[in-house]
Amino acid sequence: MLGAVPLAAGGVLAPSGAAYAGSAGSVLAGSRLAARIQAIIERPGFAGARWGMAFSAADTGDIVYALRPDELFVAASSFKVFVAGTAFEALGPNHRFRTRVYRTGPVVRGVLRGDLVLVAGGDLLLSGRRRPDSTLYLPEPDPTYPGGVPLPDPLREIRDLAGQVAAAGVRRVEGQILVDTSLFREAREGVFMGNTQITVSPMMVNDHVVHAVVTPGGAAGAPGVVRAVPQTGYLRFVSQVTTVPASGPARPLAFGDDVEDLDGSRSVTVTGDIPLGAQPRFVAYFVPSPTRFGGTVLAEALHALGVTVGGGIEAAPTGWRGARLAEHVSPPLAEEVKAMLKVSSNIHTVTFPYLVGAVAGRDSVTPKATYEQYLRQLFRAAGLDPDLARVAEGSYTANTFIRFLTHIKRRPYFAQYRQALPIMGRDGSIAGNQPNSPAAGHVYAKTGTGGLATPTGGAMLHKALAGYIELPDRRWLTFAQFMRQETTFEAVRGLGDQAQEAMAEIATAVYETLTRSPR
Known part of the structure; x- marks a missing residue:
C-alpha cells in the first residue's frame, strides 16, 4: 500500500474495484467509463489476463478510475520514467555533454609533437541521430534491437571532431591517440535482450554498435556475405553464414x-x-572496448582528411595535460533522453545512472550508487517510500507510478519531460496506436514489455503503459496501466501488440469520457 494515492472525499468504490472521484467527473460518467474499460479488458483474447491501473487528476489527486491500483505488476521498460525523471532533476533539462580533443604538445609546421587526447564527456548521441533540423532520428525498432537497421551516418560527430583538428593545422601526429574515460569507471551491465552484456562507458559511439549486414550468396549452399557498418579497422567479421533455399529452415544469425x-x-x-x-x-x-572503438574511428576520420597518426590507440593516463583543439556539444538533456523514452533504448537506460552519479554527484568511482541516492531523494519528494525505488524484480503498483508522475507534473521541466515521452498516434513506440482517435497527440506515455518462461513451458507476458493525458481544457491526468497474461512463446509478440492497442483504447476512453463530462 506504500505510495497509494488516496481516493478523493466523496468518491465511490464500485464492487469491481474501480474507484471514481466526484470532482473529476460525475458518477454517471464514471460508470460509462468503467463499462468501456471492462469491455476492452474482457475481450476473448485477454482471457485469463490480470489487469491493474489507475487514472488520477494531476492537480487534485482525485482518482478518475482505478482497478487493483495497489497490486504489484512488472513494469518492464515503463520504469524508465523514473530514470529520466532523476536525470532531469539532477542535471536539469538544458544540461549538455561535451566531447573534446586535446593536444599534449606543440604543433610545429603541421606536426603535433605529442599525443591527441579524446576526452569522453558522456554524450549518448555520438551516432548521427541528429537531423539538419535538430530533430532526432529515432527509428522503430531502435538500431540496438533485433531487426533494427543501422543509422544512416553514425560517425558524423566523430568526423566533425576530426575536421576541427585538421582545421587547427594538424597534419601529422607524432604520438598516439589517447582516450580519456575518467568521467566514470567503465562497467559491465545487462541490457535485457537475451542476457546481452555491454560495456558501460562515457565514450559511446553509435550506441557501442557495429552492425553485421548479412546478404545471401548467389545460390543455395554458397557462403553468405557479411560486411560491417560502420566499416572500421577495429572490427573484422568472418562469415560462416550459409545461403539456404528460400522455403527451407534456417538457423538464426549469431x-x-x-x-x-x-x-x-x-x-x-x-x-x-x-x-x-x-x-x-x-x-x-x-x-x-568503447575506448578503443572511439579512438580507432577518430584515427580513421583523421586519416581520411590527410592527417596521419604515428602511434596506436591507448587509454589516457591520469594527470595528462593539454590544450583543446576540438569540441562537440550535445543537444540538451531534454533531447538526449528521447532515445531512452521514445524508442526505449536499453543501452541508454543502463548508462544514464552512471552519468547522473558522475556528473551531478561528481562520483567517478561509484556513480551508480550515487545515482540511486538521487532517485531515492526524488521518490521521497514525491511522497513515496524511497525504498520503493528498488522494488525487487522491477515490480511496482499503479499508485506508485501516478504519485511519481504527479510530482514530476509540478516540476519546472514538466513540459520538456512529457515531450520526451512517446506520443500516442504521433511518435515513438506508440506512434501506431489510436492514430485517428480524438486522444491522438494528447497521450504522453512510456510503454513496457516483458516476457518470462513459466514452469508449464509457456510464457508470461507483461505489458505496461504509464504517463499523462492532456484534456482539451488543459486539465492533466497521470496514469499507469499494467497487464500480465500467460500464453505461448509463439503468441507473445502478437498478444503484446494487442495489449498495447487495448491500453491505448483505454486512454482514449478516459480522454473522451472526461472531455464530455462536466467539471
Missing part, C-alpha cells in the same frame, strides 16, 4: 568466435543461415 588481435582489433565470426533472395539482415554487435 556471433561465434570473438578474438582480440595483437593490435587490439577484433575478429568476430558470424554464423547461421540466410535464405536465398532474402533482403539484408542486420545483427548488432556490441563492442567490448
Whole structure:
C-alpha cells in the first residue's frame, strides 16, 4: 500500500474495484467509463489476463478510475520514467555533454609533437541521430534491437571532431591517440535482450554498435556475405553464414568466435543461415572496448582528411595535460533522453545512472550508487517510500507510478519531460496506436514489455503503459496501466501488440469520457 494515492472525499468504490472521484467527473460518467474499460479488458483474447491501473487528476489527486491500483505488476521498460525523471532533476533539462580533443604538445609546421587526447564527456548521441533540423532520428525498432537497421551516418560527430583538428593545422601526429574515460569507471551491465552484456562507458559511439549486414550468396549452399557498418579497422567479421533455399529452415544469425588481435582489433565470426533472395539482415554487435572503438574511428576520420597518426590507440593516463583543439556539444538533456523514452533504448537506460552519479554527484568511482541516492531523494519528494525505488524484480503498483508522475507534473521541466515521452498516434513506440482517435497527440506515455518462461513451458507476458493525458481544457491526468497474461512463446509478440492497442483504447476512453463530462 506504500505510495497509494488516496481516493478523493466523496468518491465511490464500485464492487469491481474501480474507484471514481466526484470532482473529476460525475458518477454517471464514471460508470460509462468503467463499462468501456471492462469491455476492452474482457475481450476473448485477454482471457485469463490480470489487469491493474489507475487514472488520477494531476492537480487534485482525485482518482478518475482505478482497478487493483495497489497490486504489484512488472513494469518492464515503463520504469524508465523514473530514470529520466532523476536525470532531469539532477542535471536539469538544458544540461549538455561535451566531447573534446586535446593536444599534449606543440604543433610545429603541421606536426603535433605529442599525443591527441579524446576526452569522453558522456554524450549518448555520438551516432548521427541528429537531423539538419535538430530533430532526432529515432527509428522503430531502435538500431540496438533485433531487426533494427543501422543509422544512416553514425560517425558524423566523430568526423566533425576530426575536421576541427585538421582545421587547427594538424597534419601529422607524432604520438598516439589517447582516450580519456575518467568521467566514470567503465562497467559491465545487462541490457535485457537475451542476457546481452555491454560495456558501460562515457565514450559511446553509435550506441557501442557495429552492425553485421548479412546478404545471401548467389545460390543455395554458397557462403553468405557479411560486411560491417560502420566499416572500421577495429572490427573484422568472418562469415560462416550459409545461403539456404528460400522455403527451407534456417538457423538464426549469431556471433561465434570473438578474438582480440595483437593490435587490439577484433575478429568476430558470424554464423547461421540466410535464405536465398532474402533482403539484408542486420545483427548488432556490441563492442567490448568503447575506448578503443572511439579512438580507432577518430584515427580513421583523421586519416581520411590527410592527417596521419604515428602511434596506436591507448587509454589516457591520469594527470595528462593539454590544450583543446576540438569540441562537440550535445543537444540538451531534454533531447538526449528521447532515445531512452521514445524508442526505449536499453543501452541508454543502463548508462544514464552512471552519468547522473558522475556528473551531478561528481562520483567517478561509484556513480551508480550515487545515482540511486538521487532517485531515492526524488521518490521521497514525491511522497513515496524511497525504498520503493528498488522494488525487487522491477515490480511496482499503479499508485506508485501516478504519485511519481504527479510530482514530476509540478516540476519546472514538466513540459520538456512529457515531450520526451512517446506520443500516442504521433511518435515513438506508440506512434501506431489510436492514430485517428480524438486522444491522438494528447497521450504522453512510456510503454513496457516483458516476457518470462513459466514452469508449464509457456510464457508470461507483461505489458505496461504509464504517463499523462492532456484534456482539451488543459486539465492533466497521470496514469499507469499494467497487464500480465500467460500464453505461448509463439503468441507473445502478437498478444503484446494487442495489449498495447487495448491500453491505448483505454486512454482514449478516459480522454473522451472526461472531455464530455462536466467539471
